[in-house]
Amino acid sequence: MNPTTVARSLFLALAVGLALVLQTSVLPHLAWHGVGPDVVLVVVVAAGLARGAHVGMVLGFGAGLLLDLAPPADHVAGRWALALMLVGYVAGRVRQDAPAGVAGSLAAVAACSFLGTSVFALTGLVLQDQAATVPELLQVVLVGVVWDLALAPFVLPSVAWVLTRLQPEGLRPAPVAR
Numbered sequence: 001m002n003p004t005t006v007a008r009s010l011f012l013a014l015a016v017g018l019a020l021v022l023q024t025s026v027l028p029h030l031a032w033h034g035v036g037p038d039v040v041l042v043v044v045v046a047a048g049l050a051r052g053a054h055v056g057m058v059l060g061f062g063a064g065l066l067l068d069l070a071p072p073a074d075h076v077a078g079r080w081a082l083a084l085m086l087v088g089y090v091a092g093r094v095r096q097d098a099p100a101g102v103a104g105s106l107a108a109v110a111a112c113s114f115l116g117t118s119v120f121a122l123t124g125l126v127l128q129d130q131a132a133t134v135p136e137l138l139q140v141v142l143v144g145v146v147w148d149l150a151l152a153p154f155v156l157p158s159v160a161w162v163l164t165r166l167q168p169e170g171l172r173p174a175p176v177a178r
Helices: 003-030 038-051 052-070 079-097 102-126 132-167
Strands: none
Touching: 003 052, 003 079, 038 052, 038 079, 038 102, 038 132, 052 079, 052 132, 079 102, 102 132
8 A cells, every 4th residue: 555545544534533523522513403414424425526436435334334333323333334335436426427616516415415314314214213204304304415515615625625635646546448
């Protein structure tokens, strides 16, 4: 493993750790009807957009597992791991298929937030892990998307800037021919 990969991995681990601490300790005080911003999800989206589907999936799985095991968790472990793994994959695919820009990034955050929160909510229904109705879950998903969109302008540029600094243009790997 080269030093750039190690530095990038350490930064992403630190970013997820910081996001997890903020999400579980500070941001619940800003919650609206029990729904607060999902900083960990936005960090996974930012990494997926910046580094691709593979990095997004691996980071999403690890971050989701940490979120599943974090102290106020009251659900079956693995639900956030599945949701954030899918979010990381989708964000990485968006990186390849969509034009870069603010509108594209915000659309990716909205879509990934909707996907991740929906997968988490639907797995709760399937596993009978929560006593919520579908209209209540839809409200939670929509409020979550609004929170994540409000958070995106602060998180996306920061993560992208650091990841770009950790791997300058001249050191980028060549694209793989298919």
